[in-house]
Amino acid sequence: MHSKIYELVGDEFELGYRRQEFWGWKIAFAFFFGEVGAGLFFISAFYSFLLGMVVGWIMVTVFKPAALFMHLGKPLRAWRAIMGLGHSWISRGLLASILFTGFGGIYLLNLYFKILSQPLSTVVFVVAMLACIVVMIYLGFVLSYSPSIPLWESGLMPIISLTYGLLGGVTLVLLFGYQTFLTANPETFKLLKALELGLVIFCAVLLASFLHGAAYASDAGRKSVSCLLKEDLAKWFIPSVILVGMVLTLLLINMAPVSVAVLVAIAVAELIGDVGLKILLFKAAIYQPSLSHSRF
Amino acid sequence: MPRWGMVFDLKRCIGCNACTIACKQENTTPDRVLWTKTVSEEIGTYPNVTRAYIPLICNHCEDAPCERVCPTKATYTREDGIVMVDENKCIGCGACATACPYKNRYKLHQEQFDRGLYRSGQLTPFEKQGYGRFVAGTTVKCTFCHERVDAGLEPACVITCPTEARIFGDLDNPSSKARRIIQARKGYQPLAQHNTKPKVFYVE
Incomplete structure (x- = not known):
């Protein structure tokens, strides 16, 4: 099939690639807080690290809805988003967030006040962790479900x-736990550091595969990848997601001597990469023209 | 029950955008909201160059991605196949707008109503009368002029088209003009590879 490379057009009455403009930084931050908060809760839960779990729970329960409410056109009707469980990943994500808020909150209270029996506590913990996993991954399903944008599909x-959720979680557990529970557990610290290293490398491989797949999926996908790597968004994508989010994070984990300052730097670098990727995924989303030139 | 659809005859479209104006007049859509429009494409290289005009509209897909992703069920399909948005259920999340492969949805912002079509901050009587049907913060799209269709009339863009490049009709009725043209001239759907089964067809 003959294909034609179009130009990016805005509101012009010209056929061409058009950018997605409905989702921007607000929803990117909402998903960032959701993923990182859930990741922090998930990793902290394995070590019963209360501070990490509380911070993660607050990120999902307070910061994420705050950013989402800023994005919604009619925030007071947000409760209606639970209606589409059968077909919408947004609804499923909302249900998971509600379950996480409830069961995660009860689990945290129980850790402190010991109000539940052991079996009940286990049930609450399992539900909270399952909801936590869904909160971490549902953005991916929301985006990949969309047939309109080759970059996301x-x-x-x-x-x-x-x-990225797990990576953010490990990063913040290293930071918050360094002068608390990790001081007494150097083996756990080593394990988490190795996990962080592995996750950064895995993220790099995933991102490379993702961009490679998008570039060969369609012309619009190639245009999106080109925007990220060569054109207008490259000045943001390469420094923030690749250089700071991956290369600098890797260098700091591997080479810098461990200190609070270094762990803060690692967290800042990794989280910049994470939030940068989310914003740029929305910015680089491009629609294919409705009709192919080959028709004429 | 009919299954309404539309056919665009690309040989007839002259890119006058009378359909765009008719739609705005019929539906009082706010500034920067065009439920239908005609885009152009330059084809070929000098000296063998021509320009093609392509009318665009909501395709009222049978397997509409906008309906699938809507978390509130605000987007729904009527029995006659017209895909609608219930402005009282829409929360303005924009999921439908991002999922529509044709980018034919618009999210309404309060500023659009405040500044008016002339961007002067003052609304004309026409705008004051028409904006009541919209709710700021929600998403809107072409409705195939459902009030007109319910009254037995054709959509505004169809009756306005001076070259009759737009044909509206029942896709299930073998004797309807739309169906006959699709069959006779091998009508095709936009971005058919997405399997959204649009009820809008193009013929050349």
Whole structure:
């Protein structure tokens, strides 16, 4: 089939690629807080690290809805978003967030006040953790479910969401736990550091596969990848997501001597990469023209 | 029950955008909201160059991605196949707008109503009368002029088209003009590879 490379057009009455403009930084931050908060809760839960779990729970329960409410056109009707559980990943994500808020909150209270029996506590913990996983991955499903934007329509999207969520969680556990529970557990510290290293490398491989797949999926996908790597968004994508989010994070983990300052720097670098990727995924989303030139 | 659809005859479209104006007049859509429009494409290279005009509209897909992703069920399909948005259920999340492969949805912002079509901050009597049907913060799209269709009339863009490049009709009725043209001239759907089954067809 003959294909033609179009130009990016805005509101002009010209046929061409058009950018997605409905989702921007607000929803990117909402998903960032959701994923990182859930990741922090998830990793902290394995070590019963209360501070990490509380911070993660607050990120999902307070910061994420705050950013979402800023995005919604009719925030007071947000409760209606639970109606589409049968077909919408936004509804499923909302349900998971509600379950996480409820069961995660009860689990935290129980850790402190010991109000539940052991079996009940286990049930609450399992539900909270399952909801936590869904909160981490559902952005990926929301985006990959969309047939309109070749950049997003990838099976790797949920894995990218999950990996970045876990990476953010490990990063923040290292930071918050350094002078608390990790001081007494140097083996755990080493394990988490190795996990962080592995996750950064895995993120890099995933991102490369994702961009490679998008570039060969369609012309619009190639245009999106070109925007990220060569054109207008490259000045943001390469420094923030690749250089700071991956290369600098890797260098700091591997080479810098461990200190609070270094862990803060690692967290800042990794989280800049994470939030940068989310914003740029929305910015680089491009629609194909409705009709192919080959028709004429 | 009919299954309404539309056919665009690309040989007839002259890119006058009378359909765009008729739609705005019929539906009082706010500034920067065009439920239908005609885009152009330059084809070929000098000296063998021509320009093609392509009318665009909501395709009222049978398997509409906008309906699938809507978390509130605000987007729904009527029995006659017209895809609608219930402005009282829409929360303005924009999921439908991002999911529509044809980018034929618009999210309404309060500023659009405040500044008016002339961007002067003052609304004309026409705008004051028409904006009541919209709710700021929600998403809107072409409705195939459902009030007109319910009254047995054709959509405004169809009756206005001076070259009759737009044909509206029942896709299930073998004797309807739309159906006959699709069959006779091998009508095709936009971005058919997405399997959204649009009820809008193009013929050349």
